Amino acid sequence: MNREKPGFLDNLAIAWAIGSKDIADVLKFKTTLTNFVLLIGLLVFLYWSTSVRPWDHDLQVVVYDETGLVSGPDRITLDDGSELRLYSAASLEELKQETANRDLGIHIVAGTEVESGTSSLLLAGYVPWYRRAKVAELETQFSGVFSGVLGRPVQVAIGGNIVVPSADALGNAFAPAFHLMFAVFWLAFSLVPHLMIEERENKTMDVLMVSPASAGQVILGKGIAGLFYATVGAGISAYLYWGYVTNWLPVLLGFVCSAAFSIVFMLAIGGMVTGQKQLMIAAQPIIFLMIVPTFFYQEPNLAQWLRQFVSLLPTVAASKIIGYGLADSIPVTGLLTNIAITLAFTAAAYMVLFFQMRRADR
Amino acid sequence: MDTIVVDSLTREFDGTRAVDQISFTVEAGEIFGFLGPNGAGKSTTIRMLTGQLRPTSGSAQVAGCDIVSQRDQMKPQIGVVFDCQNIYERMTARDNLRFAARLYRVNGQRVDEALELVGLTDSAKKRTKTFSNGMRQRLVIARALLHQPKVLFLDEPTRGLDPHIARDIRSLIVQLAEQGMTIFLTTHYMEEADQLCRRVAFLDRGRIVALDTPAGHKAAHQSTYGGEAPTLEDLFVKLTGSYLRGGERM
Numbered sequence: 001m002n003r004e005k006p007g008f009l010d011n012l013a014i015a016w017a018i019g020s021k022d023i024a025d026v027l028k029f030k031t032t033l034t035n036f037v038l039l040i041g042l043l044v045f046l047y048w049s050t051s052v053r054p055w056d057h058d059l060q061v062v063v064y065d066e067t068g069l070v071s072g073p074d075r076i077t078l079d080d081g082s083e084l085r086l087y088s089a090a091s092l093e094e095l096k097q098e099t100a101n102r103d104l105g106i107h108i109v110a111g112t113e114v115e116s117g118t119s120s121l122l123l124a125g126y127v128p129w130y131r132r133a134k135v136a137e138l139e140t141q142f143s144g145v146f147s148g149v150l151g152r153p154v155q156v157a158i159g160g161n162i163v164v165p166s167a168d169a170l171g172n173a174f175a176p177a178f179h180l181m182f183a184v185f186w187l188a189f190s191l192v193p194h195l196m197i198e199e200r201e202n203k204t205m206d207v208l209m210v211s212p213a214s215a216g217q218v219i220l221g222k223g224i225a226g227l228f229y230a231t232v233g234a235g236i237s238a239y240l241y242w243g244y245v246t247n248w249l250p251v252l253l254g255f256v257c258s259a260a261f262s263i264v265f266m267l268a269i270g271g272m273v274t275g276q277k278q279l280m281i282a283a284q285p286i287i288f289l290m291i292v293p294t295f296f297y298q299e300p301n302l303a304q305w306l307r308q309f310v311s312l313l314p315t316v317a318a319s320k321i322i323g324y325g326l327a328d329s330i331p332v333t334g335l336l337t338n339i340a341i342t343l344a345f346t347a348a349a350y351m352v353l354f355f356q357m358r359r360a361d362r
Numbered sequence: 363m364d365t366i367v368v369d370s371l372t373r374e375f376d377g378t379r380a381v382d383q384i385s386f387t388v389e390a391g392e393i394f395g396f397l398g399p400n401g402a403g404k405s406t407t408i409r410m411l412t413g414q415l416r417p418t419s420g421s422a423q424v425a426g427c428d429i430v431s432q433r434d435q436m437k438p439q440i441g442v443v444f445d446c447q448n449i450y451e452r453m454t455a456r457d458n459l460r461f462a463a464r465l466y467r468v469n470g471q472r473v474d475e476a477l478e479l480v481g482l483t484d485s486a487k488k489r490t491k492t493f494s495n496g497m498r499q500r501l502v503i504a505r506a507l508l509h510q511p512k513v514l515f516l517d518e519p520t521r522g523l524d525p526h527i528a529r530d531i532r533s534l535i536v537q538l539a540e541q542g543m544t545i546f547l548t549t550h551y552m553e554e555a556d557q558l559c560r561r562v563a564f565l566d567r568g569r570i571v572a573l574d575t576p577a578g579h580k581a582a583h584q585s586t587y588g589g590e591a592p593t594l595e596d597l598f599v600k601l602t603g604s605y606l607r608g609g610e611r612m
Contacts, residue, residue, distance in 0.1 A: 010467065017464035021450075028452040203448040207505070210412045210442045211465040212434070 014213050018221025022195050023228050029198070031276075035190035039183060039233060046179050047240040050172065060102040062087045062126075064095035066110040076149055084145065099126045099163040100173050104142055106156070125158040129326075130244040132162045164246055167327035167334065170300040176241035177323035178294050180251070181258045183233030185290065185315055188262035189269075192226040193279050196270030215357045219267055226263040234259070247325045250335060254322030257342035261314045265349040271356040290315045314345035365390045365513055365544040366411065370420035373406050380406040382568035383420060388561075390512075393535065393545040395555040395576075397594075398565030399603035404548045405445070407565070408515055411546070412442050425512040438466060441506030445517040445548075447498040451491035455482050455501050458490060459508055466509035476504040480534070496527035503531065513544045520554060532558060552595040562594065566602040 026032040061084050076084040089095035092107060099105030105126030123146065127138055135158045146154040165173040199205040199218075208218050234255050238245070245251055269286070273279045293310035296302060297319075310316050317338035324330045366388035373381040381403040388394040398404050409415040411424055413433040422429045427436035449458050459473040477483045480500035485493070490501060499519065506514060516535070520528035535558055539545050549555055555562055556576045563573040572579060580591040587596065 013467075014465055017461065021453075021461050025450070025452060202451070203444065203446050204450060206414065206444055207442075207448055207462075208465070209414050210437060210440065211462070212437050212467070213465055214434070 011214075011217060015217045015220040015224060018208070018213065018218055019224025019228070022222060022225035025195070026191055026225065026229065029194070032191050032194050035194075036187065036229060039186050039190065040236060043179060043183055043233065043236055043240065046175075050175050058083050058085065059104065060085045060087065062089050062095055062098040062102050062105045063108070064089040064092055064105070065108040066092075067108055082145075084149075096126060096163045097169075100128050100165040100169065101171055102128065103131070104138065105161075105163065106142075106146075107161075123154060123156045124161060125156040126161040126163050127158055129162055129164040129246060130241075133243055135159075135162070164328035165326070167324055167329055167331050169327070170298050172298065174298055174319070174323035174326055176237070176244045177254070177326060178298075178319045179241070180234055180237040180255065180322050181294065181315060181319045182291065183237045184230040184255065184258040184318075185262045187229045187233045188226045188259070188266045189283070189286065191229055192222055192263060192266035193270035193273060194276075195222050195225060196267070197273065197276060197279060201275065219271075219353065219357065222270070223263050223267060226266065227259055230259045230262065231255075244326050246327065247330060249325065250330055251322050251325035253335070253339065254318050254320075254325065257321055257339060257346075258315075258318040261318065261342050261346045261349065264346050264353060265314075268349045268352040268356065271353060289313070294319050312341060314342045317341035363390050364388065365392075365426075366394070366422070366424050366546065368411070368420075368422040371407070371410060371417050371422050372419045373403075373410060373415065374418045379568050381410070381417075384565070384568070384570050385420075386563055386570060386573055388544055388546060390544055391539055391542045392561065393539045393547055393559045395559035395562035396546060396548045396565060397550075397552070397555055397562055397598060397602075398548075402565045402602060403568040404565055405517065406568075408442075408517055408546070408548070412440055412515055413437055438509060439512045440515060441509065441511035441513070442515045443499075443502050443506045443517060443519050445521065447495070447502055449490050449498060449501055449505075452489065454487050454489055455493070455497075455504075456486040458501060459505055462505045462508050468509050472508055472510075476508045479507065480504040481530070496523050499523055499527065499531065503534070507538070511543070513546065514538065515546045517548050518550060519547070520549065520551060528554075552593065552598055556594045564598065564601045571601050572597070 026036060059082070063086050065088075074086050074088075076086065087098060087102065089098055089105070095105045095107060107124035107126065109122075109124055125139065125142060127135060131138060139156055139158050142156040143154055146156060199208065205218070209215070213221075238251065269279070269282060273282055290313065293313055294315050297307060297310045297316050311320070320338045321335060321342070324335055364387040366386075368384060368386050370383045370385055371381060372379060372383050384403075384407065386394075396404055396407065406415065410417050411422055411429060413429055413436060416430055424436050425439035427433070427439065429436060450461070453461070455477065456473060459476055460470065463470060463473050474483070474486075477486050480503055482497065482500055482504065485497060490498065493501065503519065519535070520531050523531070532554065535545055535547070545558075547555070547559060559576060561573065561575050562579060563570050565571070572582075574582065576594055579594065579597050583592050583597055583600070584590065586592075592600075
């Protein structure tokens with residue numbers, strides 16, 4: 001056996017040994033495996049329930065008719081059973097705003113063939129930013145749809161009319177940002193404390209503590225396992241919402257902030273609770289404080305004081321950082337403020353963890 | 363040469379002394395018995411000597427390393443068999459040892475050697491949750507020996523095992539000591555201590571009340587037993603645990 005004083009890489013190797021053991025163990029442990037599978041299922045469900053799916057025949061179209069000449073029903077049923085729900089916009093700005101959360105925006109431009117009554121009609125189309133990769137396909141699809149509806153050849157030209165929500169927009173536009181943060185936080189919550197509690201309950205923690213592993217390496221190992229699964233969860237979210245991302249840098253920063261806070265916070269929780277029962281009791285305030293606000297902070301009708309309050313939560317701050325990666329621009333002040341919030345909470349959780357380690361060493 | 367040197371080692375919990383200024387030495391290759399009733403301070407002493415707990419005062423060296431200031435250097439030189447069979451149940455026997463091998467930075471070949479030493483080669487690929495008590499105990503011993511420690515701490519290694527397995531484990535302990543490994547043994551089986559240990563310390567309420575060879579202990583108390591040599595069990599009952607029988611509590 002090598003009895004030289006271990007160096008940095010040796011220390012890292014020990015932490016990795018613990019982490020890789022836990023990564024494999026998560027898949028063998030019924031509780032953690034169930035949590036992991038449920039989360040993946042939930043992510044896919046959230047995506048499925050908030051996105052336009054290939055088999056969706058209920059498409060939402062916002063129409064801004066500059067000419068005032070085209071009037072018709074608010075719902076059109078096509079021959080194949082598909083349904084177009086038409087929403088009227090009062091201005092081009094409203095059209096753009098609404099399109100961010102719908103499937104298509106149509107601008108009937110004054111002075112075009114619609115007024116001249118000729119057989120050919122050109123409509124300016126707008127698509128939400130998450131469908132920008134499919135512009136050509138949508139042009140063809142909607143040209144066919146509107147030709148059928150209006151009974152004459154229609155060309156929907158989308159061109160560069162892609163509607164990206166502004167960074168301060170409210171509503172569901174940034175739901176994917178929350179989903180990604182939620183994946184990271186939930187996986188950290190459902191795996192990391194379990195890994196620590198189980199070591200203590202089975203007394204295998206004693207085995208680790210008499211081995212060359214230090215308390216810090218054990219905790220780092222658990223953190224590595226948590227980070228691995230948080231990355232898997234974030235990776236699945238990123239794959240699902242690939243089309244929504246306008247800038248990957250804030251998404252990456254948001255992931256790092258979410259992962260750092262979630263894992264350190266959960267390590268601290270894992271150090272404080274003594275068993276699975278206590279963890280279940282602790283889960284309720286954690287979910288209420290950290291997860292529930294991320295559901296509603298984008299709600300347009302939320303009281304201003306409540307929005308300001310929940311904006312101070314690290315989970316909401318991390319969601320906002322990720323959300324900037326889905327917006328038309330990155331507000332530098334907002335980005336730095338939210339990074340500072342998550343790092344401050346991470347530092348506070350680390351302090352708790354640090355004192356736990358010091359106390360365990362006495 | 364002394365492998366374990368303990369000097370006035372004390373540990374207090376909330377003002378109560380669990381271990382009270384104990385001092386002793388253990389030579390290299392010696393099997394040292396550390397006997398006492400439940401709550402006497404055996405586990406606290408082992409936790410201090412294995413670096414899991416800091417002493418309140420006093421000092422100790424294990425394998426030439428101070429248990430506080432040189433704890434990191436000491437850890438690779440000790441092996442510990444706990445009083446519970448703390449193994450990873452969802453892992454196979456081989457994976458349990460492979461994981462330990464990574465922590466101790468030992469060659470993978472040692473895993474097979476350790477499994478062979480305790481007779482678990484044929485069960486190496488089985489998940490340990492299917493193991494019997496005896497197999498589990500052999501596995502925790504294999505894990506403690508994997509890195510060929512200088513000092514082996516055994517906390518009731520044969521408790522609850524059938525006589526065949528217990529005998530095998532005792533033979534292994536003797537064999538290891540003959541090879542020069544220092545063994546620090548706690549047990550509630552006085553016959554086992556009598557048979558294995560070169561010296562035995564009786565611990566009562568955190569203090570060592572007697573320390574000698576088994577023969578020395580018996581000779582010292584022979585006169586009080588009408589000239590007949592008492593057993594270690596007789597002496598254990600006499601010297602320790604009066605508070606357990608309704609006497610003064612610690």
